[in-house]
Structure formats: structure tokens, C-alpha cells
Amino acid sequence: MDSIVSMVARHVNTVRAEDKIFALNREAGSAALQLGKEKVVNATVGSILDEDEKLAVLPTVLRTLRNFPDSEFAAYAPISGTTDYLESAIQATFKEYRPEGYIKAVATPGGTGALRHTIWNYSDIGDAILTSDWFWGPYKTLAEENLRKINFFSLFDNEKKFNLNSFEMKVSELLDRQGSLVVLLNSPAQNPTGYALSDDEWEQVILFLKRAAADKSKRITLLCDIAYIDYAGKTSDTRKFMKLFSGMPSNLIIIVAFSISKSLTMYGLRTGAAICVSSNKAIAQEFSDVLEASNRGTWSNGTRCGMKLLSEVMNDKELLSKVDEEREELRQLLEKRAETFLEEAKSVKLDTCPYKSGFFITIPVIQPEESCELMKKDNIFAVPISKGIRFAICSVPLNKMKGIAGRIKKVLIY
Numbered sequence: 001m002d003s004i005v006s007m008v009a010r011h012v013n014t015v016r017a018e019d020k021i022f023a024l025n026r027e028a029g030s031a032a033l034q035l036g037k038e039k040v041v042n043a044t045v046g047s048i049l050d051e052d053e054k055l056a057v058l059p060t061v062l063r064t065l066r067n068f069p070d071s072e073f074a075a076y077a078p079i080s081g082t083t084d085y086l087e088s089a090i091q092a093t094f095k096e097y098r099p100e101g102y103i104k105a106v107a108t109p110g111g112t113g114a115l116r117h118t119i120w121n122y123s124d125i126g127d128a129i130l131t132s133d134w135f136w137g138p139y140k141t142l143a144e145e146n147l148r149k150i151n152f153f154s155l156f157d158n159e160k161k162f163n164l165n166s167f168e169m170k171v172s173e174l175l176d177r178q179g180s181l182v183v184l185l186n187s188p189a190q191n192p193t194g195y196a197l198s199d200d201e202w203e204q205v206i207l208f209l210k211r212a213a214a215d216k217s218k219r220i221t222l223l224c225d226i227a228y229i230d231y232a233g234k235t236s237d238t239r240k241f242m243k244l245f246s247g248m249p250s251n252l253i254i255i256v257a258f259s260i261s262k263s264l265t266m267y268g269l270r271t272g273a274a275i276c277v278s279s280n281k282a283i284a285q286e287f288s289d290v291l292e293a294s295n296r297g298t299w300s301n302g303t304r305c306g307m308k309l310l311s312e313v314m315n316d317k318e319l320l321s322k323v324d325e326e327r328e329e330l331r332q333l334l335e336k337r338a339e340t341f342l343e344e345a346k347s348v349k350l351d352t353c354p355y356k357s358g359f360f361i362t363i364p365v366i367q368p369e370e371s372c373e374l375m376k377k378d379n380i381f382a383v384p385i386s387k388g389i390r391f392a393i394c395s396v397p398l399n400k401m402k403g404i405a406g407r408i409k410k411v412l413i414y
């Protein structure tokens with residue numbers, strides 16, 4: 001054997017590691033086979049499972065999809081997405097809270113594609129991308145894959161409220177060093193904490209970014225990741241803040257990462273969009289042009305039947321209200337699971353991050369890996385993240401939720 005140990009190029013520094021969540025899910029599956037499904041709590045999966053622990057899908061959505069002609073499955077879509085789809089994605093994002101300004105959308109494979117294109121096109125190589133210290137792990141992968149770094153502000157202050165001070169300090173610090181800054185904020189129903197910025201907190205964030213943009217040599221992009229928005233409550237509560245995206249200075253743009261993965265339970269169909277809001281027509285057109293080119297230079301076209309699916313649902317009032325009703329059932333199920341967990345957590349004094357809605361509840365601990373190992377001994381499988389444990393309430397049925405907080409509390413290492 002000769003001595004070559006790696007063939008990849010110098011900029012590739014990926015370490016071979018099995019995806020942690022899929023590995024844990026597999027372990028939970030083996031435990032269930034050995035001990036019986038009822039003995040194992042698998043809180044690793046980031047999709048909604050029903051009370052029989054099967055993937056929950058919205059039946060009307062699936063029925064609509066199955067009725068499409070062959071050509072909708074087989075044909076290419078235009079590189080930037082079909083016109084109907086782009087208008088439907090904008091409508092589904094803002095509903096009656098559409099901000100004033102120029103709005104452009106480009107289809108991407110899920111919200112992930114919107115995140116990738118934003119990082120690539122709106123920050124410089126080597127820049128730090130800013131997000132909160134509680135964050136969805138792939139943000140770091142996406143930054144590093146695109147030759148950027150990731151940097152954090154503290155999401156919570158001592159009173160478990162949005163830490164505006166930390167946010168402002170970090171934005172200022174990075175803008176001192178960089179000409180451009182991309183900020184990723186996932187709200188409402190944040191992954192992993194379930195937090196949502198209040199309308200007041202949003203107002204403070206936008207006001208501060210507008211102040212920072214007074215320096216016209218800087219370019220600021222706020223990416224608002226709304227992956228879980230349709231599980232966060234009523235439209236009026238979840239989307240009101242979007243009106244704040246009106247009247248931005250030209251050097252501050254908003255990009256919303258839209259996705260049907262969760263909203264239509266179509267995770268595998270890889271259908272999403274990047275939607276930009278700018279007060280400047282040329283900047284909005286530039287967004288559309290560079291993202292279309294990025295589509296061509298990465299994955300080319302998106303999934304045509306996914307696009308058709310959203311436009312069919314959005315353009316048919318009856319269909320839309322059926323889909324909304326079916327999703328509302330899932331949302332209420334999540335709410336009940338969360339209530340059960342959190343009430344008990346309170347009574348056994350198990351600390352959690354401030355959860356408002358969504359798929360996950362997070363428990364802050366100092367030694368996440370070790371704590372999760374100990375939980376496994378009691379057949380509870382959850383995901384260790386950098387500052388705690390992510391417990392996916394979306395995948396644990398109500399009858400298994402009882403007693404969980406107490407069992408976790410017993411084994412935790414703080």
C-alpha cells in the first residue's frame with residue numbers, strides 16, 4: 001500500500017461522521033426491536049409522528065399530489081421556479097401581512113437551499129455568519145461548506161428573554177470587521193428551543209439593524225427562517241412582525257426561507273423558496289438574478305410537482321381550508337405533548353429553554369453527551385447539542401410523554 005491517506009482538495013475539512021441524529025434513531029430502533037416498542041422513547045426524529053409513531057402526513061396534500069398528471073412529476077421546472085409557485089410561496093409566507101417594498105422569490109430545494117444561496121451570495125468568503133447560540137446544527141455546516149465561519153450571540157438573557165444586548169454587541173463587532181453581514185434568525189417555533197421573538201423583540205431587532213445600516217459602506221442581510229411557522233399558532237400572531245420588513249434602507253435586505261417540508265408535511269419533496277424584501281427595485285431584481293444563477297450552478301431546477309402542489313393548495317380556497325384544518329390537528333397534538341412535558345418539568349424542577357411552540361423542547365445541561373448516554377440506559381433517546389439536550393416532542397406520542405421529565409431529571413449531569 002502507498003502512503004496516500006486523502007484524495008480531497010485542501011479546502012475540504014469535513015470529518016467523516018455518521019449523522020448524529022440518524023445514528024441515534026437507529027439505536028432507538030434496535031432497542032425497540034429488542035425490548036418492545038412500548039418500552040422505548042425515541043425523541044430524536046425531527047418530523048411529526050402520529051400517536052402510533054408513524055410519519056404524520058396531511059391526507060389532503062397527499063391526495064392532491066397523487067392526482068397530478070405524469071408530466072408534473074417528470075418535467076423540468078423553470079430554473080427559478082414556476083410563476084404560479086413563486087406567487088403562492090409569497091402568499092403562503094406573508095398572508096395578510098405582506099410588507100411594502102419589492103418582493104421577489106426564487107425556488108430552492110427546501111429552506112436549506114434558501115439558506116445556502118443567502119450565505120453564498122450575501123457574505124464574503126471567510127466572513128462570519130451570525131446566529132444564536134441555540135441553533136440548528138446545519139447552519140454551521142452550511143457556513144463551513146461555503147467557506148464561511150459561524151459566530152453566535154446569546155439567545156437568552158438571565159430572565160430567559162431575547163438577549164437584545166448580546167445581539168447588538170455581536171452585530172456591531174462583526175460589522176467592525178466585515179463589509180457584509182448575514183444574520184440567521186429562526187423564529188417562530190425555533191429549532192431547537194421552541195422560542196419565538198415577540199413582536200416587540202422583532203421591532204427592536206429591525207430598529208437596531210436599520211441603525212447599523214446607517215453606515216452605507218456595510219451590507220446587511222437578515223435571513224428569517226420560518227421553517228416551523230405554521231405550527232406556531234394563528235396567522236395574526238405568527239406573521240404580524242413581517243410588516244416590519246417594510247421601508248428598509250437599500251443596504252439592508254430581508255430574505256425569508258420558505259419551505260413546504262413541515263407546512264405541508266412534504267419533507268422529502270425538497271420544495272422551498274428564498275423570498276427577498278427590499279425597498280430598492282434594482283436590489284430586488286439583483287437578488288432574483290443571482291439566486292437564479294446559483295440554482296443553475298448548484299442543483300439546477302427544483303421539484304416541479306412540489307411547486308405545483310403548493311400552487312394548487314394556495315389557489316383553491318376549499319383545498320386550503322382542508323389542509324389548514326388537518327395541520328391544525330397536528331399543531332394541537334404538539335401543543336398537548338408540550339403541555340404534558342412542561343407541566344411535569346415544572347413540578348420536578350427540570351429546567352428547559354423558554355418554549356412557545358414547535359417540534360422541540362430543549363433542556364440546558366453542561367454535559368449533553370454524557371447526559372444523553374445516561375438517558376439511553378433508561379431507554380430515552382434524545383439528541384445532545386452543544387449546550388443541552390434536544391427532545392423532539394414531535395416524535396413522541398402522548399401516552400409515552402407522561403413521566404418523561406421526571407425520568408430525565410433523575411439522570412442529568414448539570
Ligand SMILES: Cc1ncc(COP(=O)(O)O)c(C=O)c1O
Pocket residue numbers: 046109110111112113136186190191225227258259260261267272
Ligand atoms: C431550523 C430549520 N431551518 C430550516 C430547515 C430546512 O428544512 P428543509 O430544507 O427541509 O426546508 C429545517 C429542517 O429541519 C430546520 O429545522
